[in-house]
Amino acid sequence: MHLFNLKIIKKQYLALGMLVFVVLFLFNSKPAFQCQLTPDSSAYLPTIYGITPTYARLAQKADLTRLSQTLMLVKNFHWIVIEDSASKTKLVENLLKESNLKYTHLNVKTDKPKGSSNHGNGSTASGVEQRNMALDWLRGHLRSPEGTPGVVFFMDDDNTYALKIFDEMRKIKRVGVWPVGIVGGMRVEMPLVTDGKVSGYNAVWKPYRPFPIDMAGFAINATLFLDFPEAKFSRKVQSGFQESEILKYVVTQQELEPLAENCTKVYVWHTRTQKPSIISPKKLKKPLVPDNHIEV
Ligand code: UGA
Numbered sequence: 001m002h003l004f005n006l007k008i009i010k011k012q013y014l015a016l017g018m019l020v021f022v023v024l025f026l027f028n029s030k031p032a033f034q035c036q037l038t039p040d041s042s043a044y045l046p047t048i049y050g051i052t053p054t055y056a057r058l059a060q061k062a063d064l065t066r067l068s069q070t071l072m073l074v075k076n077f078h079w080i081v082i083e084d085s086a087s088k089t090k091l092v093e094n095l096l097k098e099s100n101l102k103y104t105h106l107n108v109k110t111d112k113p114k115g116s117s118n119h120g121n122g123s124t125a126s127g128v129e130q131r132n133m134a135l136d137w138l139r140g141h142l143r144s145p146e147g148t149p150g151v152v153f154f155m156d157d158d159n160t161y162a163l164k165i166f167d168e169m170r171k172i173k174r175v176g177v178w179p180v181g182i183v184g185g186m187r188v189e190m191p192l193v194t195d196g197k198v199s200g201y202n203a204v205w206k207p208y209r210p211f212p213i214d215m216a217g218f219a220i221n222a223t224l225f226l227d228f229p230e231a232k233f234s235r236k237v238q239s240g241f242q243e244s245e246i247l248k249y250v251v252t253q254q255e256l257e258p259l260a261e262n263c264t265k266v267y268v269w270h271t272r273t274q275k276p277s278i279i280s281p282k283k284l285k286k287p288l289v290p291d292n293h294i295e296v
């Protein structure tokens with residue numbers, strides 16, 4: 001019955017029908033077709049591993065909100081957030097979950113020596129244990145099948161990052177450096193470049209540091225942390241020497257790669273959030289409506 005019907009359909013109609021079918025087929029399958037021809041280019045981008053220590057304070061959520069919303073615009077970004085606390089907090093946990101970022105959430109409490117000061121052995125530096133824990137995690141991750149090549153960037157939670165800095169650091173072979181705005185008592189602290197190489201530094205705060213560069217002014221090829229398993233931060237060095245401490249394991253000044261247009265552009269600022277002053281409710285004449293249940 002079917003065959004018989006087919007035979008009597010005029011050839012023209014059959015051709016037209018087939019044409020419509022083919023057109024519809026191509027139209028329907030276009031997106032999948034395109035995907036196969038031009039795969040998501042981010043698959044070929046080096047991963048940026050951002051390492052951020054953070055601690056509980058009134059402006060923490062504001063700072064982390066601002067930072068996480070910058071990071072949402074960065075492709076192939078993996079955020080390693082380490083809380084300076086004995087246990088993970090709901091505030092940070094929820095913020096990370098809601099961000100949709102790829103992240104790893106860790107915690108370790110800083111064990112600050114009693115009566116420590118910045119004199120002599122400046123062991124008061126923030127983030128030492130947290131960043132070391134992140135580096136340990138990263139080494140394990142890089143050795144695992146999920147580990148992808150990329151760069152490591154140490155990011156304070158209150159700095160300001162232009163998206164351009166993330167494009168710059170994906171070019172890194174070993175260690176990339178760039179200027180940092182508003183740091184070390186300067187408008188801009190920066191490496192000086194001669195013939196495409198770092199020849200010195202414009203720095204006035206402890207200019208005798210082996211690498212007078214702020215934490216925000218460099219990123220390191222992640223595989224170097226496998227090549228140098230002993231590379232880590234230390235409580236034994238004086239204040240301001242953490243950057244030099246980590247860099248000494250992995251690079252020499254001659255090997256530094258100047259980025260951000262030969263270190264002539266500022267794409268990161270060492271901003272610091274002012275400590276908010278809150279009026280004690282006890283000092284108020286009129287009692288306030290309780291607000292302790294509200295996360296700020
Ligand atoms: C400067 C440097 O830019 C930091 O990289 C360096 O860690 C810090 O000094 C230091 O050695 O103390 P600064 O703005 O003075 O930065 O320091 P913070 O922004 O207060 O702290 C740096 C990072 O460590 C932040 O992400 C902060 O959340 C975290 N932090 C700070 C802790 O995890 N625990 C603390 O007790 C304090």
Ligand code: MN
Binds near residue numbers: 157272
């Ligand atoms: Mn800071």
